[in-house]
Amino acid sequence: MSQPIDRAGAFGQNLYLDTRGTGGEPISFTKAVVNGLAPGGGLYVPEQLPSLSIDDIAALAELPYAQRAAAIYRAFNIDLADEVIDELMERAYGNNFDTEAVCPITSLDESTHILELWHGPTSAFKDMALQCLPHFFSASAEHLREQGKLDHEFMILVATSGDTGKAALEGFKGVDGVSIGVLFPDGGVSDIQRKQMVTTTGDNVCVWAVRGNFDDCQTGVKRAFSDDVFAEELLAQHAIALSSANSINWGRLLPQVVYYISSYAELVAAGKVQPGDEIDVCVPTGNFGNILAAWYAKQIGVPIGMLLCASNDNRVLTDFINTGTYDISDREFILTSSPSMDILVSSNLERQLFELTGRNAEAISQWMVDLNEKRCFRVDADTFARVRENFSADSVDNATCLATIKAVLDEHDYLLDPHTAVAYAAAQNLRGSNPVLIASTAHWAKFGDNVYRALHDMAPADPLPTDVAALTGCQLNQRIAEETGKRDIPAGLANLDAMEVRFTNVIDSNVEAIEAAAGEFLSRS
Numbered sequence: 453m454s455q456p457i458d459r460a461g462a463f464g465q466n467l468y469l470d471t472r473g474t475g476g477e478p479i480s481f482t483k484a485v486v487n488g489l490a491p492g493g494g495l496y497v498p499e500q501l502p503s504l505s506i507d508d509i510a511a512l513a514e515l516p517y518a519q520r521a522a523a524i525y526r527a528f529n530i531d532l533a534d535e536v537i538d539e540l541m542e543r544a545y546g547n548n549f550d551t552e553a554v555c556p557i558t559s560l561d562e563s564t565h566i567l568e569l570w571h572g573p574t575s576a577f578k579d580m581a582l583q584c585l586p587h588f589f590s591a592s593a594e595h596l597r598e599q600g601k602l603d604h605e606f607m608i609l610v611a612t613s614g615d616t617g618k619a620a621l622e623g624f625k626g627v628d629g630v631s632i633g634v635l636f637p638d639g640g641v642s643d644i645q646r647k648q649m650v651t652t653t654g655d656n657v658c659v660w661a662v663r664g665n666f667d668d669c670q671t672g673v674k675r676a677f678s679d680d681v682f683a684e685e686l687l688a689q690h691a692i693a694l695s696s697a698n699s700i701n702w703g704r705l706l707p708q709v710v711y712y713i714s715s716y717a718e719l720v721a722a723g724k725v726q727p728g729d730e731i732d733v734c735v736p737t738g739n740f741g742n743i744l745a746a747w748y749a750k751q752i753g754v755p756i757g758m759l760l761c762a763s764n765d766n767r768v769l770t771d772f773i774n775t776g777t778y779d780i781s782d783r784e785f786i787l788t789s790s791p792s793m794d795i796l797v798s799s800n801l802e803r804q805l806f807e808l809t810g811r812n813a814e815a816i817s818q819w820m821v822d823l824n825e826k827r828c829f830r831v832d833a834d835t836f837a838r839v840r841e842n843f844s845a846d847s848v849d850n851a852t853c854l855a856t857i858k859a860v861l862d863e864h865d866y867l868l869d870p871h872t873a874v875a876y877a878a879a880q881n882l883r884g885s886n887p888v889l890i891a892s893t894a895h896w897a898k899f900g901d902n903v904y905r906a907l908h909d910m911a912p913a914d915p916l917p918t919d920v921a922a923l924t925g926c927q928l929n930q931r932i933a934e935e936t937g938k939r940d941i942p943a944g945l946a947n948l949d950a951m952e953v954r955f956t957n958v959i960d961s962n963v964e965a966i967e968a969a970a971g972e973f974l975s976r977s
């Protein structure tokens with residue numbers, strides 16, 4: 453069938469504003485993707501949002517996922533040709549996922565639907581965005597080069613505590629005009645996570661273990677980003693600029709909006725909801741990107757009632773949604789059983805507040821100054837009322853998270869990863885009468901140690917039994933698969949022990965060491 457959404461009737465050129473109003477004139481999509489962050493520190497948002505009817509949305513179900521995504525990008529009227537969008541989406545969502553549906557929905561009962569966002573190459577939901585953004589980044593840079601607005605290529609530098617690094621490596625490997633370097637804390641990531649990174653193939657990728665913890669890694673990388681002398685050197689010697697392509701890039705958010713629109717179409721097509729009926733969406737939240745994408749989907753026309761925000765013991769977002777005060781002045785960073793949600797500063801909340809204040813850049817700037825100086829800000833009463841209209845929130849501790857994994861396996865014969873378990877438990881506490889779509893953000897086999905603890909009624913911090921602790925991550929997953937009958941371990945995780953280790957370098961965390969490593973990589977023949 454023909455495309456259900458086209459540009460006929462769409463608005464004219466769609467430009468991007470920034471949340472603090474300090475970035476100057478609005479810019480194009482391609483420029484927003486290449487810039488990432490606006491000058492002055494604000495985040496880009498589109499001036500206009502498309503509006504889709506229920507019929508538009510439902511009709512998406514007839515298209516393959518890549519074409520659904522292309523249709524939605526076209527509705528946003530991005531400044532790339534339609535054929536280019538089609539081709540990039542084909543690359544992003546063609547056959548890199550282990551199911552044609554890309555992100556299928558498994559229903560546990562009539563009103564509890566699990567949106568599986570982990571069928572990509574690294575088995576975590578970050579693939580949904582990072583299989584897509586790199587192609588749009590590369591094409592955007594190319595587009596700007598053709599217009600004479602850019603005369604260099606890029607190196608992406610990422611400090612990772614686990615999931616993001618591998619998803620970024622897989623996304624950027626082999627992409628034209630970009631290379632990628634990832635730094636992880638030596639000894640600070642799981643066996644599975646380390647092996648996933650150091651076995652990555654491709655000529656434009658490099659991985660370093662860093663002596664120090666994740667903070668040391670991140671500080672070193674941030675210093676490299678703000679080192680003007682290094683920037684000039686890279687430009688002069690390699691015609692390269694550094695970029696982060698991190699989760700505040702609009703190009704990472706838009707692919708996430710797609711799956712909430714697409715999921716509603718799927719639920720309707722499967723007869724699980726009637727067209728127009730409301731659903732609630734529950735999201736295990738860290739940096740607020742995933743749940744913000746669901747809010748945008750709601751604005752665009754998906755009948756979403758409440759957005760349920762699930763936190764772990766790092767409950768700053770839950771407290772904010774319940775009180776209107778975002779306070780990290782006296783809050784410790786806690787290591788939990790759901791490490792990818794361990795966060796204190798939730799960057800994408802800035803975009804959400806910009807939208808809920810009616811795009812009041814002045815208010816946002818002030819709150820961000822308060823956050824920086826007082827480690828705390830409080831929103832006004834009107835904004836808080838809008839937060840409460842859209843969101844409810846709950847936090848789930850480690851013991852409840854692990855107990856939920858066990859209970860859901862017993863009750864529904866479905867194995868949750870710890871992040872999805874946090875969302876499932878929060879949804880039980882927060883849900884009303886609407887059906888709930890729960891965002892499932894990782895395959896359980898990425899977090900086998902905590903899944904093992906859950907299945908064996910161990911406490912969250914208990915050391916694994918000696919014989920289990922001696923297993924590799926792959927062997928542990930194999931053991932869990934045998935115990936539970938859940939043998940669907942994704943190929944990318946199951947074969948890691950047999951894959952060639954390509955990167956063994958360990959470097960210091962200081963900025964000189966990081967810059968030297970990056971320079972050496974760029975000088976490779």
Ligand SMILES: *Cc1c(COP(=O)(O)O)cnc(C)c1O
Nearest residue numbers: 737738739740741742792893894
């Ligand atoms: C990154 C991540 C999250 C948090 O998503 P945000 O968009 O940062 O809120 C949740 N679960 C997993 C497994 C993740 O990797």
